[in-house]
Amino acid sequence: MTEIKGDIVVDQKTTMTTNNKVVLDGDNDKTVGEPFVENAKMSMRHVNVFYGEKQAIFDVNLDIASNQVVAMIGPSGCGKSTFLRCLNRMNDTISICRVDGKLFLEEQDINDKKMDVVPLRARVGMVFQKPNPFPKSIYDNVAYGPRIHGLADRRSDLDEIVETSLQKAGLWDEVKDRLHQPGIGLSGGQQQRLCIARTIAVSPEVILMDEPCSALDPIATAKIEELIDELSQNYTIAIVTHSMQQAARVSHRTAYFHLGKLIEVNETEKVFTNPDHSLTEAYITGRFG
């Protein structure tokens, strides 16, 4: 079955199969599953990434649907974080990194060199592996973005943004009485939620999360996962995670990367019960990694 979308032709399944699993053929390693969706918030086409001479991402095509959570999984060094960092031009900070291809945020190609990355990063926010609050008060951490982007004219507007952001991040009740204490005084899980509050304070459309729970304990992880679910009602989320169970718990769709190639994209439900590709199967069942 072949689907044609724009100028891209993708085989839904390659012809070579054993035991209903698609086998990776060196010359025929197109992405299996359904990389494209109807209501795409972001659409990546023919994305190739190079670090100097070395190619890290090979011709990746992927849509991220509005108000959905896409999880990117794969072994270390498979390029999932590199790919995530393309989505708000974070790779610009690495001098030897070159990103080719088209990356659309709605209709706009964000990989266009003329694109101003500052407003882009307000639209596509990012949460990192380790909580990294600014050495400022809890209030100022959240208020920082709205201030520099000029989103609030009056103090009362700013107060409101801070409160609603902290509420959306599920942190308000825990910090409302100590808003002016330093953010780094919070626990790891609270700091990570503060970083999420800081990200959503500038009303992004997309939130990128790069292993947001890997430094957190299971309870803090559960709270962040719960938050991801709530946030997906208003935001589009792409998350890179090493925890397959986390991908299974939080995402609507799962993308499996292997050696810089996007091997399979499918509904999460399908990926974890009956993946199309033998490599996906091998990885999620713990046969290599």
Place this chain on the structure above:
Amino acid sequence: MDKLNINQHISQQYNSALDDLKTEFLALGGIVEQQIIKAVKSITDVDVDLAAEVMAVEKEVDKREIVLDDLCTQIIARRQPTASDLRLVMAISKATRDLERMGDEANKIAKMAIAISESETLPHGFSELRNLGRQVQDEVNITLTAFARYDVDMALQVVDKDEEIDREYATAMRELITYMMEDPRNISRAMSIIWSLRSLERIGDHAGNISEQVIYLVKGLDIRHKTADEVAEQVSQD
């Protein structure tokens, strides 16, 4: 087993846990299969000792069912299996229940053998019983082999065969009803045969369920409650 590469996990303990699970399941399958063979023989040969042997195994089957359930629970709790591993655990969890029920039915047949041995004249219907017994034993054997080999084609054979068994059962029932209508004094004797036929038919259904689990395990397809044609189409499409 290696068609699904169960033995290739990074964790050797995980490999052996899944291996143990499958071995335990097939061991229970073997015991129940023997129970069925002996139960049918005990009734057609009116062999009370053999019937007692069948009934003695019931406790062992129950014990093994519990062990299997526990193994499944442990794997889910400790390993959070996914994809084919998850399907294996789910399939065995469900199929174990079917095996235990098959054992129960074999037990019922053995009880009927004892009941028949106590009556003065032997009832009609032995040939039907022998016929259906042979078919059901075949079906059980193919099912367990299909499970051991992860063989979808064999599993599909069972799904087909089950309809044949249902037809055979209906024919045997008609015969026996006629026999009872001829002389109401035949009724109580014939009932023992009817119950046994009914048990065999149920065993066939359980074997069919296990075969459906084999298809789920290998193909990831849920073919329950579908007609044979729909099943064939679904499997060939995949």
